[in-house]
Amino acid sequence: MSGLLALLDDVAAIAKVAAASVDDVVGQAVKASSKAAGAVIDDAAVTPKYVHGFSADREIPIVWSIAKGSFFNKLVILLPLALLLSLFAPWAIPPLLMLGGAYLCFEGAEKVWHALNPADHSEENVYREKLSDAHLEEKKVKGAIKTDFILSAEIMTITLSALPTDLPLWMVAGALAVAGILITMAVYGAVGLIVKADDAGLAMAAKGRLRATRALGVGIVRGMPYFMKLLVVVGTAAMIWVGGAIIVHSAYELGFKMPYQAIHEVASAAGHAVARFAGALEWAVTALLDGLVGLCLGLLFIPAVKYAIAPVAGRFAGKT
Template sequence: MPSGLFALLDDISALVKASAASLDDVPAQVAKTTGKVSGIVIDDTAVTPKYVVGLDPSRELSVIYQIAKKSLINKLLILSPAALLLGYFAPWAITPILMVGGAYLCFEGYEKVHSLFSHHPDGHPEQEQIKEITPEELEKERVGSAVRTDIILSAEIMAIAYSQITGQPIVNQLIVMLAVAVFITVAVYGFVGLIVKADDMGLHLTGDKYPPATQKIGRGIVKFMPHFLRWLGYVGTAAMLWVGAEIIAHGIPFTAHLLHDLEQNLSSMPVVAWLSKALACGVAGLAIGFIVEKLVVLVKRVFSRSEK
């Protein structure tokens, strides 16, 4: 009996050591996974600030907190378990889902690019019918819209995160997925909060109680932030096209080999290789977005005719 107990203890000790050894790799896995989703993170960061434009400045951080909280809940309670379950029961579905999400990102990116260069015949944007709503209703509407956009991007983030840890022990998968969900959410919405309140901080620094040099810095921040937000929007759009097309390309063996060969041929110049791949994916993303947009218009016309 004692010998059996010692044998059991030895087995438990070996299991604990093996688990500890595998958990040592978790930080590296989290870092690798976070790097893979950086393009979508940039896009998420670039998109979110627009949802607080026009709201009461005193409510900006509250709105961002509401969006961040719902984003984290979606990642932890819906998207991460869904990715793990799909990976276990239907691993073949991960790549098609990623590709559909990539097509959506290309579509969104194309829509943004198209809106930048499209002009109405009279030189003015079409006047939309504006309904009067209370500030509370506007805030609720903005939060809902932001969460709907975020859940698409978050789904892509968690699916890509899972694709990087397939084959790992289930404990590692759980820890990495949860760590990525928390880290990405805190990083994105923490940075968004800084961006949104940067002009307020700059305005505060222009007060008479601060020395002239500090006041000058404050005025510079106030002048700089509108330009920064505009360029951040451009970066977000480019990231949408680049990431969306790259996701689709990696789901098709032929295009995946093309991207791999491109990187290999320019491996002696890493920066040039990265820029070439990003440019190729960006152009491909525009083309994919254009095709998806035409399909969406066609489907809408078919449904509208059937309704009539």
């Protein structure tokens, strides 16, 4: 009997350790994934456009198909690659982060440039509209999953870089897996709510028993276009800010410390000037300056991509 009690006690102790380990994994995943906020917001802002033009009954199935592709991207492809990277080439993480940050800066700056110069891209927009109309749902889903792969790679790399370097491999794998699952559920759950919000608003406006319910439905329908525009603006700003911050911090780790130190000094001076709000002000100034760095770099990347990278990539792809 005493042997059985001792065994049960050992099992309970193991269970406590396992529970603590699970808590550690989830905690590390949540903490690390918060660093990828810019890419996550952009992912949520980009995805709704892929259901545009389809009937209402196909919106959720399309979102679910893209979500399944996103799970596959993160858990089957990118997670093993991230583990291999952490094991055999941790030195490559800052350069890869800088590449991802450059991509975010380029994408964000390109959106700003398009917004300021819509006439310069009218032919391109018409071509994209025709292309969208000519393709089937499967093509749209595949295109969305390809875009998700790029954003997911950035999310997983940022998450990996934010994890403590002394974590055991199984905990790194668990934290990356949990972060990937949580982020994907959050992004595509939010996208599902967004794309169905106007339908819910129409139903409330048409069938609501109370005047307040009908008024709320009308408000949702009228407000969704503005909300979508706001989401794009927030996503663009987040991309530029996070992209700039990634490049500044990664450059610091690689030995190019001047940008990071200059931003830190300006932010500290601003915080000391208003001591009561020092923390918030330092964060805001740092974010603003990181964003300016990201915007300037992104604007420089636009002609580089258009006139150098895209033609070369086209030749390798056999398109030119």
